[in-house]
Amino acid sequence: MKLIILETYSQASEWAAKYIRNRIVQFGPGPGRFFTLGLPTGLPRDHPESYHSFMWNNFFKHIDISPENVHILDGNAPDLQAECDAFEKKIKAAGGIELFVGGIGPDGHIAFNEPGSSLVSRTRVKTLAMDTILANARFFDGDLSKVPTMALTVGVGTVMDAREVMILITGAHKAFALYKAIEEGVNHMWTVSAFQQHPNTVFVCDEDATLELKVKTVKYFKGKCLMLVHNKLVEPLYSMKETGAEKSQSKKPYSD
């Protein structure tokens, strides 16, 4: 794995943003060649305003994305399992997830794969753990009774199939979960630990999130040599305009 430790929350966010941008530009997306960005499902669509509003206000309205290329799991679908299966098919049809960006729950979960989730699970319906319900209360004015108890989520296995996985972990309250995820064994009680077996994982965190890690671990990843390597990933910052010439030449159709 790569463990990128930045001092503050905003520095961690900026590093992650630059990295994602470079990855997209270097991939050279175009018509028929999709850079598939996976994101955790967030709250179920029972609450149409809060989740869709969240995604619109924080992401979609700031970028030029065609609405047809946006796929969000629909918690109001008549047949939830069919909705999940269809989602898996859509991922395959788009050529697989290029980069999955997610966070970690205080109980070490990725997306809504609560402790006890199979490490090879696929997209399905999950009952939420108390930790998660508490964490989501902020979207429902702190009223626990309003928080949904079930969610549709991509599975651990679904995320493992992505070509690259990026996990963002900030804040002291996530420190223990990060420790369990990277310094202890692969364990279905801390589902993020599954990514120890993924060839391309990047963990991006701030200082506070490293509070439960061994000094040795932190020193290794913050050491001069590795920081140089890590910084090369975000500097120089690539632009779509530069790669324009190469793009038009390598126009192999991505899907048939």
Add this chain to the structure above:
Amino acid sequence: REDLWVREGKILNPEKLFFDEKGSADVQLDCKGSIIAPGFIDVQINGGFGVDFSLATDDFKSGIDLVSQKILSHGVTSFCPTLVTSPPSVYHQVLPQIRVRNGGAHGAGILGAHLEGPFISREKKGAHPEHCLRTFEAGAFQDLLATYGSLDCVRIVTLAPEMERSSEVIRELTQRGICVSLGHSVANLSQAEEAVQNGATFITHLFNAMLPFHHRDPGIVGLLTSDKIPAGRRVFYGMISDGIHTNPAALRIAHRAHPKGLVLVTDAIAGMGLAPGRHTLGQQVVEIDGLNTYIAGTKTLSGSVATMDTCVRHFQEATGCSVEMALEAASLHPAQLLGIEHSKGTLNYDSDADFLMLNDSLYVQATYIAGQEVWRQDTSGM
């Protein structure tokens, strides 16, 4: 920083468009970081550019069209043409020619007429001609109707509540959906409060043409902090913030006492937009010198020649209030006064797309009505 979405003349909710219709923008306009604000609404404007709404001329229609087109450059997208105290013949000739209509490239929308007088106080007539003043003690509402001829396109009536039988008149007008405003009056606070209880909701140019604030009888000015206002209702008050009609300190006192009721008006007269000199205001002759307008040969203020955007800028400067507050005083508050805030005066989803682009100093750069650009600042440096 935000985007504004418009479709078919109304402000659109982009989220619904994105998720439900899977749609995106057909046309994108770079506003270059301007402030986007709802279009201004002027509820007291007596004319401009040589046109006097209280004069029954043959080409009255083209006069009102000219004014409605010219005020687009001041950021006004809707207005109430105002008639000062006039003889009944004028009302009978002019009122049928004023039609409520939507704005567009031809000019700002007309919301209805504002009839300021003739049922006002003799002592506070200001620039209004004394020989045309009237009372309605004989036939109350019927007298009023006979004077005006028709109330079809009338939106606001200013009267003096201390006049006998005003309560009936106010109730009748309010029932017909006409906004009753108190002005040109020597009413004390209890008379004003009674008028509000009967339905009055506006005060015409606060401080001007009314008794001054007195600590034992605040008069009409006391309505700003009165505790006798019926629950759920708000009293609005017009202010001409041209720096002349009201001392900035008085403007600040009113604003601080009741910020949500302040409505900016121009009270503009025919001379607005023209060179200094003599012009008419109904039956009177007025003299313009800079921003001052007086009855010819006197020191009696008569209307103003300030434009709406000048008033907004002066208001913001004098009170030090936020830009939002200053803009709301010229858009949201007049819309709330007239009960049309669900479609005008805001940038809420589904309301009419009447808006302005302003630079940081609150100078209007472009005016839009129903999503269409109807005026743009000429940047050719002429």
